[in-house]
Amino acid sequence: MINSKILLKNGNIIDENGNLEKNMSIYIDNGKIAGISREEGHEGYEVIDCTGLYVTPGFVNLHTHSPMNILKGIAEDISIDNWFNEKIFPYESKLKTEDIYWGTVIAAAEMINNGVTAFADHYFCQESVYRAVADIGIRGDIAPTIFGLADDYDQQLKNAVSFVEEYRDKNLRIRLRLGPHAPYTCPGDKLKEIVNAAKKLKTGIHIHVSETKEQVEESMRLTGKTPIEVLYESGGFDIDVIIAHGLWTTRKDLSYISDKAVFAFSPKTYMKLSMGYGNIYELKNEINYSFGTDGAASSNTLSPLEQARLFALNGKFISDDATAYETKDIWRQLMKGHDALKFNTGKIAEGREADLLIWNLDAVNTFPVYDPLTSIIYSSDASNIRYTMVQGEFLKYDGILKADIRSIISKVGEIQKEILERGKGKSKVSY
Numbered sequence: 001m002i003n004s005k006i007l008l009k010n011g012n013i014i015d016e017n018g019n020l021e022k023n024m025s026i027y028i029d030n031g032k033i034a035g036i037s038r039e040e041g042h043e044g045y046e047v048i049d050c051t052g053l054y055v056t057p058g059f060v061n062l063h064t065h066s067p068m069n070i071l072k073g074i075a076e077d078i079s080i081d082n083w084f085n086e087k088i089f090p091y092e093s094k095l096k097t098e099d100i101y102w103g104t105v106i107a108a109a110e111m112i113n114n115g116v117t118a119f120a121d122h123y124f125c126q127e128s129v130y131r132a133v134a135d136i137g138i139r140g141d142i143a144p145t146i147f148g149l150a151d152d153y154d155q156q157l158k159n160a161v162s163f164v165e166e167y168r169d170k171n172l173r174i175r176l177r178l179g180p181h182a183p184y185t186c187p188g189d190k191l192k193e194i195v196n197a198a199k200k201l202k203t204g205i206h207i208h209v210s211e212t213k214e215q216v217e218e219s220m221r222l223t224g225k226t227p228i229e230v231l232y233e234s235g236g237f238d239i240d241v242i243i244a245h246g247l248w249t250t251r252k253d254l255s256y257i258s259d260k261a262v263f264a265f266s267p268k269t270y271m272k273l274s275m276g277y278g279n280i281y282e283l284k285n286e287i288n289y290s291f292g293t294d295g296a297a298s299s300n301t302l303s304p305l306e307q308a309r310l311f312a313l314n315g316k317f318i319s320d321d322a323t324a325y326e327t328k329d330i331w332r333q334l335m336k337g338h339d340a341l342k343f344n345t346g347k348i349a350e351g352r353e354a355d356l357l358i359w360n361l362d363a364v365n366t367f368p369v370y371d372p373l374t375s376i377i378y379s380s381d382a383s384n385i386r387y388t389m390v391q392g393e394f395l396k397y398d399g400i401l402k403a404d405i406r407s408i409i410s411k412v413g414e415i416q417k418e419i420l421e422r423g424k425g426k427s428k429v430s431y
């Protein structure tokens with residue numbers, strides 16, 4: 001931390017419920033919010049004048065594959081089957097640890113620019129992801145991916161478990177859990193085995209479930225159960241679980257889902273890969289959910305705010321009801337990502353970690369501001385986020401990212417060339 005005492009002076013606070021409190025000062029000490037008041041005492045504090053600006057909690061990206069930023073744009077205008085089998089899996093099979101590291105670095109930089117203060121990641125080569133997250137300073141909840149169908153499944157599980165054992169609690173901004181890829185790639189006993197390993201480690205899991213209609217039908221054909229039911233029978237709802245997508249969760253599935261589960265919706269990916277509306281618009285009031293971006297190779301951007309915006313627009317569109325998906329509701333759902341990752345963030349209150357954003361809405365895309373929350377949800381972009389703070393440290397300061405963007409872009413450009421030269425390999429898994 002550069003300065004342990006920071007005063008965000010005289011800003012307009014928008015809390016996790018979307019309520020506005022004007023002209024408040026936030027005192028930050030040693031990475032935590034130490035007080036909120038209208039008083040002006042600031043001896044020993046680095047003062048950021050927030051007059052006319054808005055202060056909100058940061059955003060959580062509840063599901064992504066950050067290293068996939070290195071493949072952003074490599075598979076476009078393509079069906080989901082070909083996206084996996086013809087492009088992503090073959091290119092992934094030849095990725096090197098340095099590609100993973102730099103993919104994560106540029107992803108983290110983009111997320112900080114977009115106001116993300118914490119994200120949940122799901123990928124292999126977890127040590128490289130860990131190193132990149134630690135170097136950039138964003139918060140990460142890292143889940144090493146495990147494919148139950150892979151020849152080296154036993155080794156994958158062993159590596160994931162020893163990764164959690166070795167790296168847990170080493171960095172206050174990083175948490176770890178296990179990442180079984182999906183019920184269809186971790187069938188039967190394998191999923192149970194991974195869940196049991198997570199229980200033993202006293203951690204959670206992060207898993208893709210019921211992403212497409214075909215996946216649910218195939219699961220019914222093979223096991224007589226939906227993927228949610230398979231996860232339930234493996235004990236996956238006994239522990240903290242991030243459900244990536246769950247787009248085709250059924251009404252009957254609701255009886256299996258516990259309150260330890262949080263769904264991460266990524267509507268941009270569903271639209272782009274033509275995965276259908278699913279049932280989530282119908283079931284949304286009966287499940288815990290927030291938003292994730294999925295990897296940039298499918299959604300092209302890492303902005304949970306954009307995903308929330310698309311969710312609201314889609315919801316209004318398909319329900320034929322413009323009064324549904326109210327701004328405050330969407331904001332509250334967006335903020336629920338904080339509860340899922342348990343970093344003690346997401347509320348602007350004394351004792352909470354100082355993971356905050358400072359917004360300037362006096363800009364052509366957002367002004368005039370009748371309601372600041374509406375401006376943020378429907379009009380803003382990354383340029384309105386002037387400051388991104390994680391644990392009291394500015395990772396974006398007055399519009400400039402702390403990370404050295406020029407050298408990141410140059411390095412990622414070199415890797416992009418190498419990836420194309422190397423070409424596609426033979427994948428161990430198929431979709």
Ligand SMILES: [Zn+2]
Pocket residue numbers: 063064065208244294295
């Ligand atoms: Zn995913």
